[in-house]
Amino acid sequence: MGIIKARKLKYDYIKYDENGQQQDCYTAVDQVDLDVSQGQFIAILGHNGSGKSTLAKHMNALLIPTEGSIWVDGRDTAAEPELWKIRQKAGMVFQNPDNQIIGTVVEEDVGFGPENMGVPTDAIWERVNKSLEAVGMTAYRHRSPNKLSGGQKQRVAIAGVMAMQPKCIILDEPTAMLDPNGRKEVLKAVHELNEKEGITVILITHYMEEVIDADRVFVMDQGHVVMQGTPREIFSKVEELKSYRLDVPQVTLLAWELKQAGVDLPDGILTTKELVNALCH
Amino acid sequence: MIRDITIGQYYPADSILHRLDPRVKFIGTFLFLVSLFVADSFWGYLLATCFLAGIIALSKVPVKFMLKGLKPLFILLLITVIFNLFLIPGTVVWELGFLKITQEGITQAVKIGIRLVYLVIGSSVMTLTTTPNQLTDGLERIMKPLNKIKVPVHEISMMMSIALRFIPILMEETDKIMKAQMARGADFESGNLIQKAKSLIPLLVPLFISAFRRADDLAMAMEARCYHGGENRTQMKPLVYQGHDYGAYGVTLVYLAAEIVIRTVM
Numbered sequence: 001m002g003i004i005k006a007r008k009l010k011y012d013y014i015k016y017d018e019n020g021q022q023q024d025c026y027t028a029v030d031q032v033d034l035d036v037s038q039g040q041f042i043a044i045l046g047h048n049g050s051g052k053s054t055l056a057k058h059m060n061a062l063l064i065p066t067e068g069s070i071w072v073d074g075r076d077t078a079a080e081p082e083l084w085k086i087r088q089k090a091g092m093v094f095q096n097p098d099n100q101i102i103g104t105v106v107e108e109d110v111g112f113g114p115e116n117m118g119v120p121t122d123a124i125w126e127r128v129n130k131s132l133e134a135v136g137m138t139a140y141r142h143r144s145p146n147k148l149s150g151g152q153k154q155r156v157a158i159a160g161v162m163a164m165q166p167k168c169i170i171l172d173e174p175t176a177m178l179d180p181n182g183r184k185e186v187l188k189a190v191h192e193l194n195e196k197e198g199i200t201v202i203l204i205t206h207y208m209e210e211v212i213d214a215d216r217v218f219v220m221d222q223g224h225v226v227m228q229g230t231p232r233e234i235f236s237k238v239e240e241l242k243s244y245r246l247d248v249p250q251v252t253l254l255a256w257e258l259k260q261a262g263v264d265l266p267d268g269i270l271t272t273k274e275l276v277n278a279l280c281h
Numbered sequence: 282m283i284r285d286i287t288i289g290q291y292y293p294a295d296s297i298l299h300r301l302d303p304r305v306k307f308i309g310t311f312l313f314l315v316s317l318f319v320a321d322s323f324w325g326y327l328l329a330t331c332f333l334a335g336i337i338a339l340s341k342v343p344v345k346f347m348l349k350g351l352k353p354l355f356i357l358l359l360i361t362v363i364f365n366l367f368l369i370p371g372t373v374v375w376e377l378g379f380l381k382i383t384q385e386g387i388t389q390a391v392k393i394g395i396r397l398v399y400l401v402i403g404s405s406v407m408t409l410t411t412t413p414n415q416l417t418d419g420l421e422r423i424m425k426p427l428n429k430i431k432v433p434v435h436e437i438s439m440m441m442s443i444a445l446r447f448i449p450i451l452m453e454e455t456d457k458i459m460k461a462q463m464a465r466g467a468d469f470e471s472g473n474l475i476q477k478a479k480s481l482i483p484l485l486v487p488l489f490i491s492a493f494r495r496a497d498d499l500a501m502a503m504e505a506r507c508y509h510g511g512e513n514r515t516q517m518k519p520l521v522y523q524g525h526d527y528g529a530y531g532v533t534l535v536y537l538a539a540e541i542v543i544r545t546v547m
Binding site: 060062084087088091092094096098099100101102103104105107108111112113114115116117118119120121124125128145146160161164 | 413414442443445446449450495498499501502503504505506507508509513514515516517518519
């Protein structure tokens with residue numbers, strides 16, 4: 001069984017008026033089936049309001065489905081009395097780096113998760129050292145998080161999740177508030193975790209360039225999963241993507257337009273190198 | 282400009298005082314304050330002065346920093362001394378109209394003055410040598426027995442340390458909002474006190490909204506990292522008494538005992 005499995009997942013945001021009567025109901029995620037196996041690098045794409053963050057919060061039991069079910073590492077989130085046991089398996093990194101760092105010193109923040117789980121002191125230090133090493137932040141361990149750059153803060157946040165030794169990391173638009181350098185740093189760290197430690201990564205983003213290296217891509221629109229496949233399969237359907245208000249990487253777009261104009265090119269070109277090779281063959 | 286404000290006045294240095302357990306410093310400071318009220322004679326004050334001077338020398342913090350802490354208290358100090366000087370009845374030494382200074386008044390004023398100054402210096406030695414974080418940790422441990430009467434000690438100290446972490450972030454945010462509003466013609470500088478206070482309202486509203494949003498995000502991030510209150514929680518940096526901590530307790534207790542002896546003998 002995969003690490004994350006969802007069947008007919010549905011979630012409604014319900015708005016209540018002053019008297020506690022249901023006033024408004026908005027379905028953010030609807031009829032979503034999802035299977036993720038251990039060690040995969042998954043990307044979830046979608047426009048603002050497509051329900052991708054809501055879906056992400058289900059994988060960590062921060063939200064419990066209105067209908068349908070989701071299993072994380074074999075546990076049904078709706079039936080688990082101790083939700084933090086699920087959260088320990090599936091860590092989550094959020095968008096705003098400032099609002100998820102709890103400690104006043106980098107190493108103390110990384111130790112926060114293990115402290116909550118009741119890990120003995122010596123083991124906490126071991127985990128903290130290892131996690132900081134894994135994201136390349138060991139040199140900053142005694143610094144105050146306020147004095148770090150955005151990319152460094154996000155790497156600290158990732159280390160904080162790693163210290164809980166999860167099987168899966170969910171990153172909810174971790175690069176949305178970062179500059180291009182910070183984005184590169186964070187993505188590099190995430191890819192390394194996936195390759196070296198074999199951690200399942202679920203990356204939620206709306207930057208197309210970030211999903212090229214993923215094993216599998218899900219595209220969401222208005223609460224539904226509308227497309228899924230490898231990046232190459234997804235990006236060969238340029239028109240369909242455009243109908244979901246998503247762009248394709250610039251190179252892919254260029255290749256697609258050249259093809260429309262009559263140049264003989266294969267579908268789904270993802271990198272500049274591929275395009276050059278295809279043009280010069 | 283607003284960013285220059287620092288909360289807590291930790292002075293980083295490597296001294297025996299910096300390395301002491303925060304609990305020792307807390308209780309030690311408290312005992313020192315008690316001793317100031319025990320001391321009542323010249324010899325008592327002399328001993329307190331020597332003790333304080335020794336502590337300052339050990340802390341490796343420049344005396345200048347200690348005296349800085351006295352500045353905001355100067356007016357309070359002045360008022361207390363003047364009141365004591367003029368209002369205590371006794372043998373008159375100097376008289377001008379309705380103002381008279383008495384022998385007893387002078388001694389009392391000097392005593393109160395010394396006590397207040399030492400009190401402030403004594404507690405600033407603690408804050409100068411302890412990081413805010415260590416202070417909260419120490420407080421949490423000292424207050425732990427209160428858990429039995431259902432005081433949420435862990436939660437209070439968690440709130441304190443989160444507040445400490447967010448002070449610089451909120452300061453930065455205030456600065457940003459202020460600049461954004463100044464760019465659109467807001468005026469925070471001129472006018473009288475009431476006008477100035479009024480002009481702060483459009484600053485406070487967005488600041489509060491963003492603080493609430495941050496709190497919401499942070500709560501979710503904490504939950505995502507398995508936070509479920511203080512039960513079954515372990516600590517990464519637990520406070521454990523070392524040899525020098527017991528030594529410090531010993532020295533402080535000997536000092537307090539000496540003050541009590543002086544008080545009873547003299």
